[in-house]
Amino acid sequence: MDYYLSVATFAALNVTLALGLNLITGFCGQVSLGHAAFYGLGAYAAALCSTAGLPFPASVLVGVLVAGGVGAIVGFLALRVREDFLAIVTMAVGFVFLGVVRKQRWLGAEMGIANIPSTLSPLAYGVLSVGAAVGVALLSLHIRRSWMGRAFDAVAQDEDVARSIGINVARYKVIAFFLGTAAAGLAGAIYAHLAQLVVPDAFNFVQSITILAMAVVGGLGSTLGVALGAIALTLMPELFRFVNDYKLLVYGALLVGVMRFSPRGLAGLVQRFSGRALP
Amino acid sequence: MTILACTALTRAFGGVHAVSGVRLTVERGELVGLIGPNGAGKTTLLRLLAGVLVPDSGSVTYDGLDVTRMPLHRRAQLGRVMTHQIVRPFRGMTIAENVTVAAGSHTTRHPWRALRTVNSAKARDRARTLLARFGIADAADKPATAVPLGYLKRMQLARALALDPQLLMLDEPLAGLNAVEATQLADQISALHASGLTVVLVEHNLHEVTRISSRLAVMHNGALLADGPPDEVMARRDVRDAYLGTGRSRAAADA
Numbered sequence: 001m002d003y004y005l006s007v008a009t010f011a012a013l014n015v016t017l018a019l020g021l022n023l024i025t026g027f028c029g030q031v032s033l034g035h036a037a038f039y040g041l042g043a044y045a046a047a048l049c050s051t052a053g054l055p056f057p058a059s060v061l062v063g064v065l066v067a068g069g070v071g072a073i074v075g076f077l078a079l080r081v082r083e084d085f086l087a088i089v090t091m092a093v094g095f096v097f098l099g100v101v102r103k104q105r106w107l108g109a110e111m112g113i114a115n116i117p118s119t120l121s122p123l124a125y126g127v128l129s130v131g132a133a134v135g136v137a138l139l140s141l142h143i144r145r146s147w148m149g150r151a152f153d154a155v156a157q158d159e160d161v162a163r164s165i166g167i168n169v170a171r172y173k174v175i176a177f178f179l180g181t182a183a184a185g186l187a188g189a190i191y192a193h194l195a196q197l198v199v200p201d202a203f204n205f206v207q208s209i210t211i212l213a214m215a216v217v218g219g220l221g222s223t224l225g226v227a228l229g230a231i232a233l234t235l236m237p238e239l240f241r242f243v244n245d246y247k248l249l250v251y252g253a254l255l256v257g258v259m260r261f262s263p264r265g266l267a268g269l270v271q272r273f274s275g276r277a278l279p
Numbered sequence: 280m281t282i283l284a285c286t287a288l289t290r291a292f293g294g295v296h297a298v299s300g301v302r303l304t305v306e307r308g309e310l311v312g313l314i315g316p317n318g319a320g321k322t323t324l325l326r327l328l329a330g331v332l333v334p335d336s337g338s339v340t341y342d343g344l345d346v347t348r349m350p351l352h353r354r355a356q357l358g359r360v361m362t363h364q365i366v367r368p369f370r371g372m373t374i375a376e377n378v379t380v381a382a383g384s385h386t387t388r389h390p391w392r393a394l395r396t397v398n399s400a401k402a403r404d405r406a407r408t409l410l411a412r413f414g415i416a417d418a419a420d421k422p423a424t425a426v427p428l429g430y431l432k433r434m435q436l437a438r439a440l441a442l443d444p445q446l447l448m449l450d451e452p453l454a455g456l457n458a459v460e461a462t463q464l465a466d467q468i469s470a471l472h473a474s475g476l477t478v479v480l481v482e483h484n485l486h487e488v489t490r491i492s493s494r495l496a497v498m499h500n501g502a503l504l505a506d507g508p509p510d511e512v513m514a515r516r517d518v519r520d521a522y523l524g525t526g527r528s529r530a531a532a533d534a
Contacts, residue, residue: 147386147393154380154387157369165442166355166384175390 005126009194011234012129013187018214018230019136019223020183025212026220027140027149028176029156030075031087034094035211038181040203042067042188044101047113047198056119056193063189064182071181075174082159094208101200112199116192125194132190133227136183140223141279143179152176206248213251217258218265222278225267232266280307281343282446282477283359288327288337297323299501300337305446305479310472312492312509313481316522319498321481322364322450328479329361329448330354341446356388358445362438364454364481366431368423374434375419378406381441402441409437413467429460436467446477453484465491489513497521 021035046063050056078089101107108114120128143149151172154162159169192198210233218229233251237244262268267278283305290298298320305311313321326332328339330351338347341359354360369377380387382402387393410416413433418426423434432452439447452468453461465487472478472491482488489495495512497505499521505512512518 142397143394145397147383147396147399148390150380150383150399151387151390151393153371154369157371158367161367161369163351164355164361165381165438166352167387168352168390171390 002122005122007234007238009122009126009129011231012126012133013191014211014214014234015133015227015230016129016136016187017184017211018218018226019133019140020180020187021211021215022180022218022220022223022226023140023143023183024176024180026215026222026226027143027152027156028173029152030078030173030176031083031090032180032208033087033091033205033212034074034097034208035090035181035184036203036205036207037094037097038067038071038184039188039191039207039211040097040101040198040200041070041181042185043192043198043203044107044113044188045185046189047116047192048107050117050193051113051115056117059193060186060189063192064185067185067188068178068182071184072174072178074181075177076170078177079170079173091205091208094203094205098200098204101203108199110200112197113192114197116196116198118193118196120193122194125190129187129190129194132186136186137223137227139179144223144279148172148175209248209255210251213255216255216265219267219278220265222265222267224278225265225270228266281305281340282307283328283339283341283479285328285339286337288324288334288339290323290327290332290334296501298327298334301498301501301503303328303496303503303506305477307445307477308472308475310469310478310480310491310493312488312495313479313498314483314485314488314495315498315504319521320501321498323501324498325361325448325450325479325481329359331361355442356384358443359448360439360442360444360446361448362435362450362452364451366428366435368431368434370422370424373420373422374415374426374430375403375406375410377423377434378409378437378441379403381438382406382409384442405441406437409440410434413437414463428455429457429464432456432460432464433467436464440471444476446479447471448479450481451483452480453482453487461487485513 017039021032024030024032042063045066046059049059049062074093078086081089102110151167154167155169155172162169214230214233215226217233219225243250258265270278281304286302288298288301301324315321327334330349338345341357346354379402382405386396410419413436415430415433418430453464456464461484468478469491489509492509495509496503497512497518504521505515505518
């Protein structure tokens with residue numbers, strides 16, 4: 001029972017992470033290869049707050065705001081770069097985060113932060129994680145239907161034309177980065193309390209690629225597709241031992257395979273067979 | 280009332296002075312045709328006026344307001360809208376959606392309002408009306424990648440009009456159209472002008488541009504060569520020389 005609960009909790013956290021990335025990359029068209037850094041920012045910020053004695057909800061809120069705030073700043077600073085260059089900049093953000101965290105004694109350096117106070121039961125963490133995933137999914141579905149979704153779509157498709165029809169491209173990009181990284185911070189803050197331990201390696205480049213693989217396999221732009229992708233890629237290493245041993249290899253192959261055969265991922269497959277687009 | 284003015288506008292690309300020291304004013308309700316031979320700097324001037332390019336020196340004002348460094352989206356919000364020679368539709372949208380997203384620009388202007396607003400019926404209706412006005416309602420639900428150039432050109436004009444502009448800056452709207460399509464679109468631009476819209480038009484189709492313009496401005500080698508009523512401007516010797524090179528006869532020009 002505990003095992004299934006733990007898998008479900010991590011699946012929900014991964015859904016939250018992947019949906020956050022989907023807001024940035026799927027909706028607004030801005031590539032990010034450093035999503036794990038914001039997951040880490042949320043985790044570290046919340047861990048620091050809780051070990052300093054702040055109540056759990058306040059720590060989670062700080063984690064969300066720190067990740068979202070830094071995400072908005074990164075989004076702002078990255079306004080001048082597009083596509084491949086943006087990918088490199090966001091990848092660098094991930095490495096800078098790891099590089100800094102690993103050297104800071106007050107963040108526990110390589111050992112990370114341990115003994116984070118945990119106030120909830122495993123079941124409560126499971127419910128909270130699922131709640132977070134559902135919340136981000138509902139927000140995503142709403143954004144997609146709203147005019148914000150249309151503006152994101154315009155920015156994703158052609159920034160210059162978006163500008164020419166009066167859309168403040170910079171502002172929408174920063175908003176997308178804020179929302180997406182805040183979602184990662186939320187997942188990070190919950191994760192820190194659940195694991196009661198944060199170490200730098202949990203937020204490395206492999207983690208960023210894993211989140212990207214979830215979103216791409218699910219189908220960038222489709223909320224339900226990305227959620228499915230995140231669940232599928234969480235279960236895969238659990239079901240097949242070798243996937244866990246060769247994670248990067250398998251996820252890399254999956255990314256290439258999806259790009260080649262179904263660029264719109266699981267959502268694209270669903271549409272092909274049912275004739276209806278997955279929201 | 281001057282809606283658009285520029286003074287001493289200059290822009291160089293490397294060593295080439297594409298536009299140098301141009302001074303131009305456009306009054307409300309005019310349809311100004313901006314013509315000149317290839318490489319004269321017409322498109323560069325239009326892009327400077329619209330804010331797609333920033334000038335090296337000189338200034339641009341809208342209704343007396345200095346907008347030289349105002350970003351493009353703010354200008355569009357002020358109702359100064361430019362269309363491009365090469366149409367760039369949102370490729371993942373249908374023709375109707377391309378116009379709808381522009382028709383909702385007063386909503387997307389404020390992200391918070393955009394987030395709270397789901398209803399798009401009004402913008403969609405407006406888009407349909409505009410598509411019908413330009414005779415492309417039959418392609419409304421087709422993907423933007425699946426319609427001919429003539430449709431895209433008209434879609435682009437509909438998308439610009441969806442922004443409720445006061446000033447339209449059109450870069451070769453007739454380029455790539457056949458004679459019938461060009462005449463139809465020129466008539467539609469003329470009708471927009473007749474309804475009170477101010478239009479600045481860069482165009483190579485001299486026949487159509489002289490027919491519909493209320494004023495012609497001729498550019499040559501990055502500078503303004505002539506500016507005035509179409510008949511007078513076209514009768515000028517230096518204008519003809521600029522187009523045809525010196526020493527050609529009037530007969531050659533007519534041919």
